[in-house]
Amino acid sequence: MSQRKGAMAAVTSSKHEEEMMELRRGPWTLEEDNLLMNYIVCHGEGRWNLLARCSGLKRTGKSCRLRWLNYLKPDIKRGNLTPEEQLLILELHSKWGNRWSRIAQHLPGRTDNEIKNYWRTRVQKQARQLRVDANSAVFRDAVRCYWMPRLLEKMAATSAHQVDPAALLHPAHIAAGVGGSASPPVHGGQHDATSAPSPGSGYSHHQSYPVDPSPSTSTSGCSGSTSAAALPPVPCFSELSWVDQYGPYADLDGAGAFDSAALGSLGLDGLDLGPADGDVYPDSTTLLDYLNSACTGGGAMMTMMGGGNAPHSSCGAIMGGHDGDYGPPSSWRTDELCQAAARKLGGDHHQWGGGI
């Protein structure tokens, strides 16, 4: 309570200061960026309010901090999220939920803002189209059973002639940022040439400074491609549909059914998917069972997740189970997953269902 009062007082005073100083808002100009960078070069990071007052910037300390952390900091990595990074985000989010900064710590060079945006624009979109909650167990299962294998396959495809998949997927390497963060620091709009080219390299199109537009601001490429290239369209997710007997946005864990036509469109049509289009699977057969069977049919998932046949368990259970919480015990095991996947990648990864 007292903390609350204190916070309010702080807010009030900062509002007052803002009014006094006529603080700037909105997109940063090149000039402002230079001021901020110069100040930090001289004085280091931190003490943002002091920085805001002394640097000549008519910005709040908060705004300065955000600009630095999310955009100007030299080790910020820009460009497409690699499949490895996407995989890691999916996995870590299943463990920790919306703990963006915590997740970001495991993706060197990526900011919490970037990860959050990725989640909201890509992952949540898929969940919306499935009409399930992105945090629901069933969605997480679907991610595990479909999206992740796709990413792994993508990783294999892109790294096959460059990197040993086993090495690439080794958790220690992921933790160290391999596949996502090996690029050296970049600065001042110069981007790592080895990473996926940032659309409109240099400052992004959003950084076309209102005051001094950079001529390097490209009109080519652009936002839409950020990770669309890394993650091919996911028709499967987009086109999956629930038999809507449990209501929209319900957590259908263990209670839903896949439209097999949609599944077919996922590229899983090479598998034995059971009932025909539109069929609702028998009550005794849950979605997850169904997915399991599909995975088993594909061969890879079950092996990949370190499980054997578990006819009546969900993918989640296979991968370590889920209990509705984000706690580590219920999460899938990245290390095992990656290692198993790597083993798979070294061999018959085409078993994943082909046609993707």
Add this chain to the structure above:
DNA sequence: AAATCCGACAACCGCATCGGA
């Protein structure tokens, strides 16, 4: 060619927490 829609992302806002006085 113009209008509209949509996706992506930078930036802002409110709240919580931390640490020092």
Add this chain to the structure above:
DNA sequence: TTCCGATGCGGTTGTCGGATT
């Protein structure tokens, strides 16, 4: 112990450019 400023975090909004109609 309390107060207060600084910082961090997560949710939301605004803006821009490309795609589509």
